[in-house]
Amino acid sequence: MEEKQVLAEIQKQERQLSTYWRSLHWHVCAVLAAGTAAAEILLFFVLDAASLISCSVPVYLIRYIAVPSLINGALVWGCRWLIRTRDWEETKKDGIVSLTMTLLCFVITIIHGAFSSVYMMFVLPTLLTTVYERKQLTVVTALTGMVLCGLSAFMPSWDPDKIVTAYYFSDILICLMVQAGTLAACWELLEFQDRRRQISRRRDAERISLQREVSYDALTGVGSRMALNRCFEELETAQDYALVLLDLDDFKQINDQLGHLIGDEVLRQVGQLLNNDSERMRAYRFGGDEFCVVLKQPQSDEAERCMRQLQEQFSQRMRELFPKFPMTISLGIHHQQGGESALQCFRHADEALYKAKKQGKNQLASN
Numbered sequence: 001m002e003e004k005q006v007l008a009e010i011q012k013q014e015r016q017l018s019t020y021w022r023s024l025h026w027h028v029c030a031v032l033a034a035g036t037a038a039a040e041i042l043l044f045f046v047l048d049a050a051s052l053i054s055c056s057v058p059v060y061l062i063r064y065i066a067v068p069s070l071i072n073g074a075l076v077w078g079c080r081w082l083i084r085t086r087d088w089e090e091t092k093k094d095g096i097v098s099l100t101m102t103l104l105c106f107v108i109t110i111i112h113g114a115f116s117s118v119y120m121m122f123v124l125p126t127l128l129t130t131v132y133e134r135k136q137l138t139v140v141t142a143l144t145g146m147v148l149c150g151l152s153a154f155m156p157s158w159d160p161d162k163i164v165t166a167y168y169f170s171d172i173l174i175c176l177m178v179q180a181g182t183l184a185a186c187w188e189l190l191e192f193q194d195r196r197r198q199i200s201r202r203r204d205a206e207r208i209s210l211q212r213e214v215s216y217d218a219l220t221g222v223g224s225r226m227a228l229n230r231c232f233e234e235l236e237t238a239q240d241y242a243l244v245l246l247d248l249d250d251f252k253q254i255n256d257q258l259g260h261l262i263g264d265e266v267l268r269q270v271g272q273l274l275n276n277d278s279e280r281m282r283a284y285r286f287g288g289d290e291f292c293v294v295l296k297q298p299q300s301d302e303a304e305r306c307m308r309q310l311q312e313q314f315s316q317r318m319r320e321l322f323p324k325f326p327m328t329i330s331l332g333i334h335h336q337q338g339g340e341s342a343l344q345c346f347r348h349a350d351e352a353l354y355k356a357k358k359q360g361k362n363q364l365a366s367n
Contacts, residue, residue, distance in 0.1 A: 013204075015090060021131050022090075025097045026079060028128065032104055033072035040065050063158070068111045075100050075107070094132050098141045101125040102148060109152040116171035122149045123182045130186050133193050142183040146176055219264060220271025220291075223284035228292055231282065235294070235342035242303040243342075243349040244281075244293040245332045246270070246310075249361040251289040258325060266318070266327060273313055280306060292346070298335075307331045307364055315362065328362035335366075 044060060047053045053060055079100040083093040105121040112118050122145035129138045153172040215227045223231070235241065248254070248266065255263040267289065274283035274293065282294045295303050311329055318327040332353025336345050352367035359365065 018090060018094065018132060022083065022094055022097055025094075025101070025128055025131075026076075026083065029079060029097065029101050029104060030076050032101065033069075033076050036072060036104075036108055037065065037069045040068070064111060068107055071107050072104055075103055091134070091137070094129075094134070095137060095140070098125055098129050098137060099144065101128065102141060102145050105145065106148040106152055109149065110155070110158050116168055116175070119149050119153065119172060119175040120178065122146070122175070122179055126179065126182050126186055130189055130193070133190060133197065135187065135190050138186050138190060139183065142179060142186070146179050149175060149179065217271070217285040220267050220274075220285050222271045222274050222291065223282065225284070225286045228284035228286050231284065231294060232342040232346070235336075235345075238296070238336075239338070240297045240336065241345075242295045242298050242333060242335045243345045244295065244303065244307055245346075245349045245353040246291040246293060246307075247330055247353055247357070248289040249328045249330055254325070254327065258322070262322070265321075269317055269321070270314065270329070273310060273317070277306070277310075292349075303333050303335065304364065304366065307333060311362060311364065330356040330362065331364045332356050333364065333366040 044053075044065065048057070055063070079096055082088075082096050086093075088096075102122070102125045105125060108121060109118050125145055126138060126142040129141045132138075149172070153169075215224055216222070217224045248270070251263065251266075254266060267285075270291065271283070271285070274281065274291065280295060280298075284292045284294075286292055293307075295306065298306075311331070314329055315327070318325075330353065332349045332351070332355065334345050334348035334352055340348075348367045352365045355367065356363040356365035
């Protein structure tokens with residue numbers, strides 16, 4: 001169970017990182033679309049100044065700026081809408097962004113097919129998918145890019161300046177070979193990343209397990225003594241909380257008469273009861289049978305009412321488990337006053353617990 005929890009935590013972190021990259025990936029698509037439009041506008045002024053435009057200005061503006069900008073803008077906007085509003089799996093959203101970039105490259109090669117070098121752009125979507133570390137996504141993106149590259153090269157030309165010659169086809173063939181080589185290189189890179197991820201996961205699992213061992217008491221499941229120390233540091237700047245110290249009555253006799261295994265089971269039962277109400281309280285074990293409970297911003301008499309309920313639940317559970325040996329707990333409560341440190345509150349709660357012990361078993365006292 002512990003390993004599953006650690007693995008789930010690691011996978012959650014990986015999904016968060018993937019979501020972050022998907023957002024950056026979309027921004028790259030947006031920059032590519034905007035940059036293409038800006039470059040074409042700049043090229044228009046350069047060609048116009050050099051009298052190299054082979055068509056009328058209105059046709060040029062429509063053919064090379066207006067139409068591709070509208071198509072690219074629709075692709076980018078549609079991608080954003082799909083990944084934000086559709087309740088899809090993360091893998092499908094990653095695929096949508098990768099496909100959008102491939103389609104952007106397809107539009108650019110159709111519009112500017114006269115320059116065979118633009119077909120190299122299909123390498124970019126393949127490279128960017130490697131960050132997701134999913135081979136299937138990279139392969140599908142690369143193959144889609146190669147198909148669209150060939151389709152763009154042989155379909156009727158949008159650019160009248162495009163001249164199809166033997167050299168043109170050789171350039172396209174070289175572009176396809178580069179894409180295939182890129183796919184092979186990305187495959188090897190993903191193999192390496194997969195091995196590195198496995199090593200990283202093992203290290204993360206060890207780190208998270210160590211953190212849990214340090215932060216939680218292995219027997220009871222509540223916070224450890226070290227976690228309590230960290231909690232006290234946080235409480236130095238907090239106000240309006242209550243500290244409760246809890247102690248089992250005659251715990252030594254439980255160990256002596258029933259055995260230490262039964263004593264451990266009793267402590268586990270206390271931990272379960274404390275963790276059952278984790279929304280209102282944080283519990284820590286700082287001694288053998290001694291626990292500290294922190295209630296933040298309790299309402300009037302809420303701490304006392306909550307602790308008396310805990311006493312009743314514990315007594316009832318012990319009667320069910322050990323009917324011949326009744327067990328109870330005593331508690332001391334202190335509400336933080338203005339200016340008091342966490343350590344001062346702890347001392348006052350300890351004094352209240354001592355007072356409860358003097359009154360007998362199953363008692364609750366405040367100070």
